[in-house]
Amino acid sequence: MRVPLELRRAYKLLNHGPTTLVTSAAHGRTNVMAVAWAMPIDFEPPKVAVVIAEGTLTHELVKASGEITLCVPTRAQLDSVYAVGSVSGRDEDKWASSGLRAAPASRVQAPLVEGCVAWLECRVLPEPDIQRKYDLFIAEVVAAWVEDSVWKDGGWDFSAGEEYRPIHHVAGGVFFAAGERMQAHKPEGAKK
């Protein structure tokens, strides 16, 4: 079940570097696209940086609306994620072709993707210079959600099933699943 997460914890949804699904909505339509180049850039208020290539339908819709969602898909969605990163919403309705399903978000018009394990609703901040030069969008997270079956004591827990693990794209459809959990030892003299 999708449950709200406090904004100050939203960075934890992306901190490990998973590949994301970016959704957008404008001009009476929506789109979904796989994006590996997305990361947190601030804790509170949480902000993200995302590369959305010029020429894509998502780029056009995001520039028109100033809104995106970042959703964290799972290994159960592997082929769908690769598909929506490989074909354009200009050529086909990617919701229909991928089997991914949209659900309404709470604060933005861009939809959430069902079956993911985390969702960030975001408003793009006005940084036209780096958008133009690098296709780089800075956005503030205005709502965050997590799948409660994989979230225990304020962190990820995939004991509910391997199929829930986030995926990390390398290239050409090769991904790593998020793997073994490890706890580092706290160093002497650490301030945090």
Added chain:
Amino acid sequence: MRVPLELRRAYKLLNHGPTTLVTSAAHGRTNVMAVAWAMPIDFEPPKVAVVIAEGTLTHELVKASGEITLCVPTRAQLDSVYAVGSVSGRDEDKWASSGLRAAPASRVQAPLVEGCVAWLECRVLPEPDIQRKYDLFIAEVVAAWVEDSVWKDGGWDFSAGEEYRPIHHVAGGVFFAAGERMQAHKPEGAKK
């Protein structure tokens, strides 16, 4: 053994979102810091975006030198990575305290970290506005290296040993190792 990698393939070293070690050199000293908020933002010439918080010694050295390296550490280095992300180079010599060892880079003064599996030598691009507002640095990759025992046929291969796997920080010293390799099916109608 560290071997050179063509710049056009350098994005593959970070595309899966591993936590990195950022090194810097200026004022006659060097430093090393763990950074989870780093990602590729372009293929060729390859560029990266990295958050380096104001107030850190690394921030000061990078602003002075305009150079960094991004190194990809392994699970064998777990505690050292957490340590150099938790203590400041202003308080102690992190090379001595962490056990990490520096090796000379080829194109920048900032050193490479021995025992990592990938290395990107980078020159910071002049973007003072987003540096100031978001602590976000854009850099061009000017040399790339990979550990040849984990690189086969142009991609990662960790069959040489689990200890070589990159690590992905969530929060508070909890990391995921890069896990199972998966190949997605190529969708019909894909252009790439």
